[in-house]
Structure formats: C-alpha cells, structure tokens
Amino acid sequence: MRLLSLPALMNTLTSIEELRFRDGGAESDEAVESRSDHALLEATRVGDEAAFAELVSRYRNQITNFIYRMTNDYDGAVDLAQETFVRVYRAADRYQTSHAFSTYIYRIATNLAISELRKRKRRKLVSLTGFFHGKDGAEPVEFDPPDARPLQDTAMVDDERRKAVARAISTLPEKYRAPLVLRDVEGRSYEEIARILEMSEGTIKSRISRARGLLKEKLRIYF
Amino acid sequence: MNCKACRIEIEESDEARPLSRSAGAHLDACAECRVFQEEQTALRRLIGSLEVVAAPADFDFRLRARLAAARSDGARQSAWSRFAPGARAMALAASFVLLIAVGLIVRQVWLSPASNNRTQDLAEKDSVKGTAAPLASTPSTSGSIAETQKNASAPVGIYDTPQAMAQSQKNANRNGNRNAASTNNASGNREGIRSNDFGFNPPAPSIVPEGITDPVTGPKTTMVAVPVQASRKSATLTLNFGGAKPQNISLRPVTFGAQDVFEQGDAQKSLIPSVQGIW
Numbered sequence: 001m002r003l004l005s006l007p008a009l010m011n012t013l014t015s016i017e018e019l020r021f022r023d024g025g026a027e028s029d030e031a032v033e034s035r036s037d038h039a040l041l042e043a044t045r046v047g048d049e050a051a052f053a054e055l056v057s058r059y060r061n062q063i064t065n066f067i068y069r070m071t072n073d074y075d076g077a078v079d080l081a082q083e084t085f086v087r088v089y090r091a092a093d094r095y096q097t098s099h100a101f102s103t104y105i106y107r108i109a110t111n112l113a114i115s116e117l118r119k120r121k122r123r124k125l126v127s128l129t130g131f132f133h134g135k136d137g138a139e140p141v142e143f144d145p146p147d148a149r150p151l152q153d154t155a156m157v158d159d160e161r162r163k164a165v166a167r168a169i170s171t172l173p174e175k176y177r178a179p180l181v182l183r184d185v186e187g188r189s190y191e192e193i194a195r196i197l198e199m200s201e202g203t204i205k206s207r208i209s210r211a212r213g214l215l216k217e218k219l220r221i222y223f
Numbered sequence: 224m225n226c227k228a229c230r231i232e233i234e235e236s237d238e239a240r241p242l243s244r245s246a247g248a249h250l251d252a253c254a255e256c257r258v259f260q261e262e263q264t265a266l267r268r269l270i271g272s273l274e275v276v277a278a279p280a281d282f283d284f285r286l287r288a289r290l291a292a293a294r295s296d297g298a299r300q301s302a303w304s305r306f307a308p309g310a311r312a313m314a315l316a317a318s319f320v321l322l323i324a325v326g327l328i329v330r331q332v333w334l335s336p337a338s339n340n341r342t343q344d345l346a347e348k349d350s351v352k353g354t355a356a357p358l359a360s361t362p363s364t365s366g367s368i369a370e371t372q373k374n375a376s377a378p379v380g381i382y383d384t385p386q387a388m389a390q391s392q393k394n395a396n397r398n399g400n401r402n403a404a405s406t407n408n409a410s411g412n413r414e415g416i417r418s419n420d421f422g423f424n425p426p427a428p429s430i431v432p433e434g435i436t437d438p439v440t441g442p443k444t445t446m447v448a449v450p451v452q453a454s455r456k457s458a459t460l461t462l463n464f465g466g467a468k469p470q471n472i473s474l475r476p477v478t479f480g481a482q483d484v485f486e487q488g489d490a491q492k493s494l495i496p497s498v499q500g501i502w
Contacts, residue, residue, distance in 0.1 A: 056286060060278040068276045078279055082286045086293055158272070165269050184270040190235070209234050216266055223265035 037101030070113040072170035168218040176211035
C-alpha cells in the first residue's frame, strides 16, 4: 500500500479541475441515486464520474468501518478504503456483473486489509498491549490487567468495553477475523461472506464459530 | 433435536429470526444449551455495540486527488511505454546477449592452444596406438603442452648421424613429449616424472636412461644418463659421432629445489636408483 499524504497528493496534480468529478451529462442527482450499483459502475466505465461519486458515497462508510474493524487503525483504514475505490475505478473496465457490486468491493477491501495485516506481521510490530502470548503458539492473550478503581461513569465503562472488544477482534487470526467482522459487525449473510472470501459456506460457518469461541474466552469478563 | 444440532442452529441464527420449534423445545429441556444461547446472544450484542466508524469529511476530496494522481501516473507510464520496450522484448534481448556471451566464451576456450593441443594429443594417441612400444602420457598442465610441442619440434639430443637426427626429429614431431614417458615406461621406472607439474616441459625426449635403446629412434641413438642425485653437480656429456674423437660437454647444474629431497641422508641411497627420472 502506498501511503500518500495530502500535500504529496496535491503536488501530483496539475490543476484544481482534476479534483472535481466531472458531470456525466444532464442527469439529475435523483436519477443517479436511483440507479443500481451495476448501472453506476457501467456509467463509470464510460467516463461518468458522477456515477462513481455516487458509488463512493454509498460504500465509503461501510468499507472504512469494515477495514477499521479488521485493522484496528483508523488512519490506515481510511487510506485502505481510498485504495479500494481507486482499484474499483481502475478496474471498472474489467468488472463483471455476475456478482453483486457489494461482494466485489468487499472482496477488494478484504484482500487489502489482509495484505496490510500480513505486512504488519512481517514488520513484527510490537503491541504494548499484546506482550503476553499463550503457550505452544496458542492465541495471543490480551494483556488487560483488572482495574480496581471505582467506576467513574457508565459511558466511560461502555467506551472501555468497546475498546476491549475491538482489541480482542484485532488479536484474532486473520482467517477468523474477516468472516467474523463480515458476519457480526457488517451483518452479511453466510452466502455473501462465502462469495467475498471465495470459500465454501461450511468453511465460513466453521470459522465464525471458532472466532466466536475465541472471543468468548477473551471477553468473558464483560458478560 | 440433540445438543449439537441445537447449538449449530443457535450459531447460525439471526437475531431477527426466531429459532425453530424443535430447537426451542430442546432449549426448554437442556440447561447447558440455554447457557450456550445466552452467551452467544451476549457476545453478539457486545460485538454489535461497537460504534460504526464513518469515513472522514475529506474522504471524497482525498480520493479525487488520489485518482488524479493515479491518472497522471498512468498517463506518464503510457507515454513512456510508447518508447520503452516491453518486458518481453527486454527479456529476449537480454537472453540474446547472454547467448552471444556464452558462445564467445566457449569459442575462446575451444580455440585456445591448450584445447588445440589436447585435441591433437587425442588424435595422436589414436595414431600411435599401433606402435610397438606402449606410450604413456605424462601428466602435464595445460600451460605446458604448447611448450612441449614447441620443444618437441626441435629435439635436443645426441645422434650418431644426421639421418638419425632427422629421424628423431620426425618422431619427436609425431609423438611430442611422449618420448620421455615411453622411454621411461620401457625402463620400467615411472617414478620421478614430476617436472611437468610445474608447467614447464623440458626437452625431455632426448634424455633417456643410459644403456636403454630408444624404441622410437632406434639403436643408433646414443643414450645419455642424467642421475638425479648428482643434479647439484655438473654433468658431463660425451658426444660420440662414430669413429671421431668423443667430445665432452659439461652441463651446469640446474636447481629446482626438488633435488633437496633426494639429497637427504640415506633416502638418497635407498630410494633412488641410478636413474631416478627425467627433468
């Protein structure tokens, strides 16, 4: 993944006109919004950038949220989400309408997120909260010492619990993480997850079950 | 319904869709499965409690900038690709250059004097197979072969008559440096033929052990003995051209350092016969 800062991006531009999605014609905003994903991508293929802008507005939050849950890194997630759209735009000519567009874009996002996780693993980033690992190569154990202080605020407790859940998800092996996030965070069906990850439904069900079992162990103190 | 089937149904169920009647009946009867269902529900709620993260406000702006950058990169690449050869062409050109380089190296090695001499040696070996005396090849380095050939074409020796000398020269041309080995072989003494190992081949063919008839040059050739153990001393050669007064030539000693081995104590007497080898 190539991380580009905004000033660096601006330096690559030759004119400010490039920053505007050009209108594809006299089509109104309502007409564009009512079109299906396939139709929007077809229009993008012939140069209708308003159609592409509509696709971006439909999926930017979902994709950013999904990648964030996969990587537990907001800035990285935003960057990967943008990379996802760049790839969709570049590969618009090769897109085939055999599957739903959501399956297609989630597959790209999943692949990017998994690549990023593998890069991080190669870089051997040291997590200050992940020093403790199970015996014999078992799943890493989250370092979460009990806080004996009195509760300050319910909102704060909720916030802490959410952070713990996010951390617990981020410690799952990637093969379990992607199906779990797609199922329990994104609410995708087993069938769709199987298509996104290009696996059988049985494998997906098995992995989600295993991921939930691991999470249950990690988050037992919260329920 | 058993516990396993019930738990699978619980895991695969949506919150919006209730469990089947049989699963519900099993849950009423099985406390463990009920606990399992409660844990699953709690876990899903916990995961579901994660806030939905939204893209930043400048997401579109940055994406457009990125797309514009990608477009300009693409334009730059396509402009370059008009002039630059493709990867296949580059690979083809590289392999062609490599092939030529390998060909040149092989040609150089094949045409080098060493390989020529080796080829000639092989051919000569075939041609000399029919001779009476078996020929043994002396160990030689590639660098010494050319030297040997050169020396063999002008043999140094002592001959009774000019005809004998001419005959010897012809034989030397034919057999090259094998004369030395063959004569040595004829005497049954193969020890001491080591000078070739230094990459220098002396004009050995003409120096043969005393009293032994050279199988190639015939009985008319006068043999000259050069005892190795006396190498530190000057050698005297007696030239006898039949009837005429013999002439004595004194040869100055040549030291290669290996003589030291032979001149140490008893080994000199016990190990080295009168004719040790040919330098």
